[in-house]
Amino acid sequence: MQTGFILLGFAIAALSPLLTFSHLWQVKEWRADRLFDHLRSEGALRQLLGVIRLPVVLLCVVLAAANLLSPGIASGIAMTVLAAVALMQFAMRRQPMPVWTSKGKTITGLGFLLLLLGGTAAALCPRPAVPLLLPLLVLLAPVFLMMAWTVLLPLDIFLKRKILNRASTLRAQYPGITVIGVTGSMGKTTTKELLACALGKDAAATPAYVNSEIGVGRWLTQQLSKAATPNILIVEMGAYRKGEIALLCSVAVPDLGVITAIGSQHVALFGSQEALLEAKGELIEVLPENGRAFINIDSALAAKLKTKARCPVTTVGTGGPSDCEAFDIEETPRGIRFRVGEAQFSLPLHGTHNVTNVLLTIAVAEHLKIPRAVIAERLSRFAPLPGTFSVEEKNGVTILNDTHNCSPESAAAAIRWAESQQAQEKILLTSGIIEQGKEALLVHRELGKQSVPVFPRVIFLNKKLAQFFAQGFGKNVEFYSKEISPVKPGALLVCLGRMPRSAIERLLPR
Helix, strand or coil, X not given: CHHHHHHHHHHHHHHHHHHHHHHHHHHCCCCHHHHHHHHHHHCHHHXXXXXXXXHHHHHHHHHHHCCCCCHHHHHHHHHHHHHHHHHHHHHCCCCCCCCCCHHHHHHHHHHHHHHHHHHHHHHHCCCCCHHHHHHHHHHCHHHHHHHHHHHHHHHHHHHHHXXXXXXXXXXXXXXXXXXXXXXXXXXXXXXXXXXXXXXXXXXXXXXXXXXXXXXXXXXXXXXXXXXXXXXXXXXXXXXXXXXXXXXXXXXXXXXXXXXXXXXXXXXXXXXXXXXXXXXXXXXXXXXXXXXXXXXXXXXXXXXXXXXXXXXCEXXXXXXXXXXXXXXXXXXXXXCEEEEECCEEEEECXXXXXXXXXXXXXXXXXXXXXXXXXXXXXXXXXXXCCCCCCEEEEECCEEEEEECCCCCHHHHHHHHHHHHCCCCXXXXXXXXCCCCCHHHHHHHHHHHHHHHCCCCCEXXXXXXXXXXXXXXXXXXXXXXXXXXXXCCCCCEEEEEECXXXXXXXXXXXCC
């Protein structure tokens, strides 16, 4: 009976850090490279162990080692505190949870099973010092999840290949379908959605935020298995390493390729700006000679990819001669407005940096024989995805929500947009820009400098990046907590970087 209670307390105590780590790793798409880069930049101990568990366990181990407490009593105290912390997390609904996909269930479930087996072995071992292994195993919960991921990795690779092979086989059966690949460091999700809007019922686009191999493979299989297959497939292509876009292209076989803008997003994973550029260029390199590339030459790095194309290239831009150029650009309360030739375009999409994304859409749609007037009419009804530079009003506060993804370039664009707006007060809420590697200090310091004339109040969800930002900002930067004071009606709240919706809601006036 006593052993059963001990194991119950162990299971409760260990479940919380296991779920927290599972949530974190799932956000990083179960990729070891993204996970380790995050832990390296954010501090592994704090991320893996929290602020309470490690001190409690170490204190009990020290007391037992000094013979001030028996190992059994020290372990009991530690397990009681750890279980109480876990229960409090669940009771207060502050426990991070993974999304229960098939993969999430399998990895988390196996990790918890391995952890319980280790705890049972420790609890049943008769040696006097063994009770202290239980709280130590709680600290090692992330290790057991890594073990589960490693055990399942061969199966994951097998299933991935099966999914991609199935999608590739189906794609080969439909040579008449037009596939449009869209990539870039920023703007690819918005451009993909713009294309779906402009091309109408003949087109289908990858779902929101689906741009990796398995997600794209499953979606292609679904689309190509329909009785009425779409004539045009729009595929968003993301990557964190060289070769990943090439793999997507080998399955989707794009006829048209769209390059939005290339900056420094995920540069820490690519290793260098040059490697990032080469990875994005994989889309242009695979286009057939009778295909076409569409490139935003306002982005100096994207413009370099013109030389990689074997097919004709259409350029778009706002700052100089291009094949499709915008004039008379202005930001209105409803969105952006500009002219292409004699045609006027007005979209409920904010941020003048999005003009090039619209130009890419216009160029692709015209290439596919859609009249410019029809394109303009369809785009006038465009609705951006939540979290992709979308603007909303709530409780008297204007919210710019750009929390799906954040790069130095998109953050700078948001700051410029905020500067042009009229508001009683402007507040920046941000988690910072992830996966910048050694450039994190310089990137956030520069953003701090840009924010000085715009935001009297800045709130960060990441203490380390807040310190970098503050060096350029030169003023106090608040750290987000449950005691944070809300903003006032009439304010503009600019939200940048990954964060839960609850973080935004808590800042709104009641």
